[in-house]
Amino acid sequence: MTSLPLWFDPARVFIGGTWRAPLGGDTLAVVDPSTGAEIARIARGTQADIAAAVDAAEAALSGAWGAMTAAERGRILFRLGDLVLQNADALATLEAMDVGKPLRQAQNDVMALARYCEFYGGAADKLTGDTIPFQQGFTVYTLREPHGVTGHIVPWNYPMQIIGRSIGAALATGNACVLKPAEEACLTALAFADLAAQAGLPSGALNVVPGLGAEAGAALTAEPRVRHLSFTGSVATGKRVQVAAADNIVPVTLELGGKSPQLVFADADLDKALPFLVNAGIQNAGQTCSAGSRILVHRDIHDDLADRLSDAISALKIAPAMDNADVGPLVSARQKAIVDGFLAMATPDQILAQAPLPGGLPKGGNYIAPTLLGHLTPDHPLAQDEIFGPVQVLIPFDDEDDAIRIANGTRYGLVASVWSADGGRQMRLAKRLQAGQVFLNNYGAAGGVELPFGGVGHSGHGREKGFEALYAFTTLKTVAAHHG
Numbered sequence: 346m347t348s349l350p351l352w353f354d355p356a357r358v359f360i361g362g363t364w365r366a367p368l369g370g371d372t373l374a375v376v377d378p379s380t381g382a383e384i385a386r387i388a389r390g391t392q393a394d395i396a397a398a399v400d401a402a403e404a405a406l407s408g409a410w411g412a413m414t415a416a417e418r419g420r421i422l423f424r425l426g427d428l429v430l431q432n433a434d435a436l437a438t439l440e441a442m443d444v445g446k447p448l449r450q451a452q453n454d455v456m457a458l459a460r461y462c463e464f465y466g467g468a469a470d471k472l473t474g475d476t477i478p479f480q481q482g483f484t485v486y487t488l489r490e491p492h493g494v495t496g497h498i499v500p501w502n503y504p505m506q507i508i509g510r511s512i513g514a515a516l517a518t519g520n521a522c523v524l525k526p527a528e529e530a531c532l533t534a535l536a537f538a539d540l541a542a543q544a545g546l547p548s549g550a551l552n553v554v555p556g557l558g559a560e561a562g563a564a565l566t567a568e569p570r571v572r573h574l575s576f577t578g579s580v581a582t583g584k585r586v587q588v589a590a591a592d593n594i595v596p597v598t599l600e601l602g603g604k605s606p607q608l609v610f611a612d613a614d615l616d617k618a619l620p621f622l623v624n625a626g627i628q629n630a631g632q633t634c635s636a637g638s639r640i641l642v643h644r645d646i647h648d649d650l651a652d653r654l655s656d657a658i659s660a661l662k663i664a665p666a667m668d669n670a671d672v673g674p675l676v677s678a679r680q681k682a683i684v685d686g687f688l689a690m691a692t693p694d695q696i697l698a699q700a701p702l703p704g705g706l707p708k709g710g711n712y713i714a715p716t717l718l719g720h721l722t723p724d725h726p727l728a729q730d731e732i733f734g735p736v737q738v739l740i741p742f743d744d745e746d747d748a749i750r751i752a753n754g755t756r757y758g759l760v761a762s763v764w765s766a767d768g769g770r771q772m773r774l775a776k777r778l779q780a781g782q783v784f785l786n787n788y789g790a791a792g793g794v795e796l797p798f799g800g801v802g803h804s805g806h807g808r809e810k811g812f813e814a815l816y817a818f819t820t821l822k823t824v825a826a827h828h829g
């Protein structure tokens with residue numbers, strides 16, 4: 346059995362460049378989702394730790410970190426990206442064992458984290474203001490300045506990717522960060538903090554306080570000295586974060602998941618589409634904000650696609666994370682109970698296909714059989730609600746208008762895809778789909794660190810990733826000089 350490759354004590358918080366026990370003295374169990382066994386303890390940070398982390402972040406801003414040039418910040422991010430790559434095996438193993446994702450997926454996440462460090466390292470000194478033509482006798486220009494202390498609340502499904510996109514952009518623009526990782530997934534966040542210190546990031550520029558959402562998380566959102574909040578997680582918690590942000594009048598970026606549609610037309614290349622259609626639903630055991638959980642198909646090819654999808658899903662292999670199969674366990678017994686609850690709503694005729702769970706899976710693991718559902722109306726809760734497990738629904742449509750009505754007919758709007766050989770249709774639908782990203786004859790563009798990402802409706806607001814994120818992590822100052 347693999348042991349956790351820990352080179353730091355995970356039961357500590359990382360504040361002001363040093364590791365110490367949480368002030369409350371309590372710890373939380375790290376449970377391996379593949380087996381149910383406790384494999385480590387993490388700190389249960391509380392309000393006092395968050396306050397200390399904000400103190401440290403403020404000190405960094407008025408000290409070495411705040412004095413750095415954009416180029417120097419970029420250089421640190423490049424070094425950090427290198428260290429991520431040098432420690433890729435350890436990071437991937439930590440993540441796979443902590444959250445249950447197949448090792449291959451954890452390795453992809455490490456690569457994405459390194460790419461975020463590289464991308465934002467390169468972008469740090471390329472964010473510029475404008476000069477604005479104005480009245481005679483004036484010179485007017487804008488400055489892009491960091492908010493100051495930024496708060497980052499990260500979920501458990503893609504910790505490294507979400508840390509990379511959020512912390513990478515915030516550091517590139519000169520903010521000092523307080524990161525509250527999810528209680529189910531703290532190990533790579535702590536490892537990243539250690540690597541950041543090794544890369545030369547000044548003390549206090551990145552602080553990590555693990556803990557419960559209702560304690561450390563709520564304390565971070567309530568802290569008036571935090572001047573920007575970025576949150577990825579559930580709609581319910583996102584609303585709380587937005588309310589807390591309103592109390593302190595701070596901007597907030599919310600990424601809250603979705604029920605993203607994949608539209609398949611009769612002229613689509615089904616051989617090419619099939620692996621994407623399936624992977625968009627089962628990647629990370631369906632625990633993906635941008636999961637393609639609704640497959641909408643033209644009625645003429647419904648039965649053909651249903652057969653192909655059923656064959657592909659029935660052939661999926663499920664195994665513990667380190668065995669590197671197609672699908673691992675869900676992150677927690679709590680998440681498994683949520684998904685089981687959804688599946689219990691399906692009648693037998695609505696289950697079109699289900700991959701068999703192999704015998705011999707560890708008893709304490711949170712395994713769910715990947716499932717394809719059908720014969721349900723677009724307004725059925727199984728076709729409306731985010732399930733966050735390896736479950737997809739197949740829904741027929743009659744024409745483009747019908748496809749758009751169904752695709753846009755949820756409260757979410759994160760991503761969407763169109764599979765069709767007709768270029769005109771691709772362009773029409775790309776405009777009509779309510780989503781932050783639209784993929785034409787692909788899905789997800791392999792993660793696309795460079796591509797702005799975020800939602801509309803209950804999927805949230807604000808954009809992360811790409812150059813766009815740098816605007817969110819800065820505030821604009823206009824300087825008008827009157828010189829006659």
Ligand code: TXE
Nearest residue numbers: 499500526527558559562563578579582600601602634733
């Ligand atoms: O989410 P929470 P949970 C969805 C998915 C899943 C459901 C529940 O549908 O089934 O959410 O997951 C922190 N103040 N997504 O309960 O509560 C918490 O500690 C401040 C979609 O895990 O939103 C963690 O760090 N913070 C999603 C983070 O919020 C609080 C990814 C996310 O937890 C807090 C994960 C509070 N009061 C779940 N309460 C996506 N968009 O990808 C909790 N937290």
